[in-house]
Amino acid sequence: MMTVSNSNASLLDVRNLTIDLPRGADRPFAVEDLTFTLERGEILCVVGESGSGKSMTAHAVMGLLPKAVKVSSGGIRHDGTDVLSLPERDQRALRGGRIAMIFQEPMTALNPLMRVGDQIDEVLRYHTTLDRAARRARVVELLASVGLPEPDQLRRSYPFRLSGGQRQRVMIAMALAVEPDVLIADEPTTALDVTTQKQILELIRDIQVKRRMGVMFITHDFGVVAEIAHRVAVMQKGKLVEIGPAAEVLNRPQHPYTRQLIAAVPHLIEHREAFGDERKPVLTAEKVCKTFHIGGGFFAPSRKVVAGNALSLTIRQGETVGLVGESGSGKSTLGRSIVGLIKPDSGRIMFEGVDLLSLSRTAFRPYRRHVQMVFQDPYASLNPRHTVGDIITQGPVAFGEDRGRALEKAKALLKLVGLDASAAERFPHEFSGGQRQRISIARALALEPKLLIADEPVSALDVSVQAQVLDLLEDLRHRLNLSMLFITHDLRIAAQICDTIAVMQKGSIVEIGPARDVFGNPQHAYTRQLLDAIPGKGWTIPEDVMSTGRHGAALRTSA
Amino acid sequence: MPRIAVFISQRLVKAVFVVLAIAVFNFFLVHAAPGDPAAVMAGEAGAADAKFVEQLRQQFGLDRPLYEQLGTYMGKVVQADLGYSYRQQRPVFDLLMDRLPVTLSLTLTSFVLALIGGVALGTLAAMRAGTWSDTAITVVGLTAYATPIFWIGLMLILLFSVNLGWLPAFGTESIGAGYTGWAALMDRVEHLVLPVVTLGLFYMAVYTRLTRASILEVRDMDFVKTARAKGLPEWRIVSVHILRNAILPVITVAGFQAGHLIGGSILIETVFALPGIGRLAFEAVLQRDYQVLLGIFLLTSVVVVIFNLLTDLIYSLVDPRIEVAP
Amino acid sequence: MTAAVITPSRRGSGFWRAFARNKGAVLGLAFLLLIVLMAIFADVLFPTSPWDMTAAPFEPPFSEDALLGSDTLGRDIAAGIAHGARVSLLIGLTSTAVAVLIGVCLGAVSGFYGGWVDDAVMRFTELFQTIPNFVLAVVLVAIFTPSLTSIVLAIAIVSWPPLARLARGEFMSLRSREFVQAAVTTGQSNLTIIWRQILPNSLSPIIVSASLMVATAILLESSLSFLGLGDPNLMSWGYMVGAARTVIRQAWWMSFFPGIAILLTVLALNLVGEGLNDALNPKLARKGRA
DSSP: OOOOOOOOOOOOEEEEEEEEOOBBBBSSSEEEEEEEEEETTTTEEEOOOOOSSSSHHHHHHHOOTTTTEEEEEEEEETTTTTTTTSSSHHHHHHHHEEEEEESTTTTTTTTTOOOHHHHHHHHHHHHHHOOOOHHHHOOOOOOOOHHOOSHHHHTTOOGGSSSSHHHOOOOOOOHHOOOOSSEEEEEETTOOOHHHHHHHHHHHHHHHHHHTTTTEEEEHHHHHHHHHHHHEEEEEEEEEEEEEEHHHHHHSSSSSSHHHHHHSSSSSSSOOOOOTTTTTTEEEEEEEEEEESSSOOSOOOOOOEEEEEEEEEEETTTEEEEOOTTTTTTTTHHHHHHHTSOOOOEEEETEEEEETTOOOOOHHHHHTTEEEEEEEEETTTTTSOOHHHHHHHHHHHHOOOOOOOEEHHHHHHHTTTTTGGGGGGGGGSSSSSHHHHHHHHHHHHOOOOOOEEESSSTSOOOOHHHEEEHHHHHHHHHHHEEEEEEEOOHHHHHHOOOOOEEEETTTEEEEEEHHHHHSSSOHHHHHHHHHHHTTTTTTOOHHHHHHHHHHHHHTTTTO | OOOHHHHHHHHHHHHHHHHHHHHHHHHHHHHSSOOOOOHHHHHHHHHOOOHHHHHHHHTTTTTHHHHHHHHHHEEEEHHOOOOOOOOTTEEEEHHHHHHHHHHHHHHHHHHHHHHHHHHHHHHHHHHHTHHHHHHHHHHHHHHHHHOOHHHHHHHHHEEEEIIOOOOOOOOSSSSTTOOHHHHHHHHHHHHHHHHHHHHHHHHHHHHHEEEEEEHHHHHHTTHHHHHHTTTTOHHHHHIIIIIIHHHHHHHHHHHHHHHHHHHHHHHHHHHTTTOOOOHHHHOOOOOOHHHHHHHHHHHHHHHHHHHHHHHHHHHHHTTTTGGGGO | OOOOOOOOOOSTHHHHHHHHHHHHHHHHHHHHHHHHHOOOOOHHOOOSSSTTSSTTTEEEEEEEEBBOOOOOBBBHHHHHHHHHHHHHHHHHHHHHHHHHHHHHHHHHHHHOOOOOHHHHHHHHHHHHHOOHHHHHHHHHHHTTTTTTHHHHHHHHHHHHHHHHHHHHHHHHHEEEEETHHHHTEEEHHHHIIIIIHHHHHHHHHHHHHHHHHHHHHHHHHHHHTTOOOOOOTSHHHHHHHHHHHGTTTTTTHHHHHHHHHHHHHHHHOOOOOOEEEHOOHHHHHHHHOO
16 A cells, blocks of 8 residues: 655655636735645644635645646645646545645534544545455554544544544544555644644644654644744745744744744733732622523433533723633623623622613613623624624614714724724725724724623634734723723733633633733643643744834734 | 434424314314305205204304314314215215325325436536536426426326327226236326326426535535545545435425425326326315315325424434434 | 635625626526516507407417417417416515515514524424415415415415525524624614614525515416416416316417416526526525536
């Protein structure tokens, strides 16, 4: 099954690769004149923001480009053989045989109707001559080798029974089935929680060392790069702007784009002073409980998910409280309970001496304007059929303000969040993700709230845009003396913007305290585990890059 | 309880409720019919004098309060008593049972034909999306989807029976031909060809469209990319990964359309003079025989409910995630 | 992987351009206009009643006094088709309008409020979806005696469930979208949210379904009148085919031409529906194509 390798050639040699995009796209090439190599036994990280062409490159190597997209010039050699000119049959033997790939979204990358063991078995059937019993033994061995428990049972499970991390392990087992010499990993940890990400990164590094594979690891996260890369290639708009050893690129980046990206990486260093207790509380949550019941019917009992177990916290005047935790920890549930989108089962949420939870719909309404929310997805949070002006003024108009006056105020707000006043006449689809998030913030501010709930407001954005939106929020809260509940899964971001941190796990707040204490001297085991899982914590962003890059980013507020 | 058992028993309970609800609905339809039911019945029996009407009213409990009548009616339905047809001088249930086999054989054969043909053609079209064979299948499908089935039936009769003389046009067998054994069977099959094709054509068009759309959607999913990355041959990607996932929505719609298929048999049996439930419905319409019509309504609903149960069962065998389904 | 490299055109002139890109849809629209004109000017084209004898019985097509032939009683087939267009279009449109009204209201309430309201409405919808729809239509029209009103209502009653499910799905998914939640947190009332935020965004799939439903309604109407359940005072295409059924051996044209009229009208409506789908749901439509 393995051919003798031509030991002089690079494992993967991409030379002057240009990939055309179909007509009507926003640029002519997906990838332009790209040259790099991947050697045996190394991890090459390809870094770039969305649309940089990093995924396209990986798909070209695999021969998986969409039909409308074609390689127009250049070549890809694997172990000396020109991949692009191979007949389809030999390309198939290469795919899954000598070059394997894992994808970003483990939830959708496995066939939902097929047992995971059978999906691995398929690779063995088409790339080896093993008989059924030997294949079964190999499947069990592979599942065990990626650290899955009870492989003999798990083999017979359907994907929907497995967690995201488990599915990604199955994908890795499948990729390793016939011991390929190249593994292409396309953002394999982006959809996973930090603690799972850490485990998967360790697994990939382990396997890579053990089998002396070449790994092409695609990511947008410099933390991950610092964690595993031997060499780094940085791509921008289809072009390679910088390539070199990891230590060089991370600590002495040359190209301005690389410097800008690195400067935008959230980092753990800006620990604030503890926020004093003397200011008056704006909102106090007391023992808020919420349990969701999922499914159920005549015969099947419903499944219970505890999203809130006696949650208590206080937000003071001008304070930013960070609520951090992994997906499913219940952090959004608390935020949504405060703005009245979810009705908790019990507990009190005190705002200006009134328990919001005890109020009827109509009695609650006047309080809505004091607590506003910024949502996660900039593409889903603005009504595509209304103008930006309408979107911002709808709130004030609903509270009885004159439309003309509201529009004047909306224009002022747009300027405040770094957009042009003329944006009011345009529709949301004319704006980029970062700009939309600014509009979203303007909408929340239009009601002059005392408290802002920000639910993962930057997690859908590219890193450089992320930094700008965070800067804006930081600036606004000082200028307007806002209190804020900042919900995020990313501890680095929380560290940058929050005074107080509450760590949530499985519906409970396990630790709460000043940011400096929580990060500097974590008390709870889970907090330590989370901190330990932050990728690239051993790497400090170079000072000079910090100052220059950051400044450059702040100037371009309209991205 | 194993999950499949839970799922099936949930569906069974639901099916029973659906049948009961339809029976109640049926009861109110009888009462919503214009005119006094007793007078209508008397008219059907051919005697309309006031004394007879009064006698009927007492006999059928029509002078009792509505809820009591409902109770009596439901009691009878449970015992398969669907009333008496004065026109035909027979209990409605017996009439229906006589006619059921023809209708079932017509609809089931058409359904199987439509499903197999539709899935095959839809797959072909999707795999060659954008080529002339895709266009041809799409155009023929669109046309079949737009054609009234009673008219297709008439046109097929015109072509294959009147002009070419290849196939018989009416009935289920050649009357007076005296065929036996194999010949008799072939004679019956020949009589079924045109009706089955006519009824099946429309639904074949439906399943073709559906399969094509579903495959095009599944084709772009992540797990298909995974299968490609594994280096599997194209036929295996199509048959194991794409088709199995694409077939699920087709099963769902096929289940929903069982009712339409039975409705279509009214038209087909009328056109081809087949002695089935549909033909009975047509006769009942002509004679304004409401007892029979409502009996047909209830029976066809029950058939559809049973059919839906079967599709649920098939679905639960194909899709391991049934607990996720509503 | 290439996020947002293709920017879809939206609203205004973009709509017509997207619609016109579908050749079949334009053809369908043109033919439909023709049918509408024929229905409007039926009295001018064929001034005598379609029920009156104007030629000898059983005249074949292209004869002097009957372009498409005459029927058993010497009535002009062409006149019948022109007048029948009125009935088909009238019933198709009104019954769809009624079905949309029922379906969208139920679906909206169900999807917006969720919980037990949703449960109740959906059980009710499922019940109606289980009942064999054509059988129910036949029963309803037969019991309430055939008339324009009873036919329209019967067709509407058997057609609304798919629309209710569609509207429910749209409302449900939009209800949990962030821009609707933002409307809740900025204090807008339920009515404003349904009317201004959700409805405009759920309209395009509903319009597409409704246009396809007109086609189905015309087929249903023709099937009913084929069985003799049409309004006895109105000439309709289905009735003409039904009346010709027994004389198919002698006079093929009697059933052929009215059937062609139904086929082409329904086909045109389906094509227009697909064109609307392409123009209104560009993302879905692209999936449906190569």
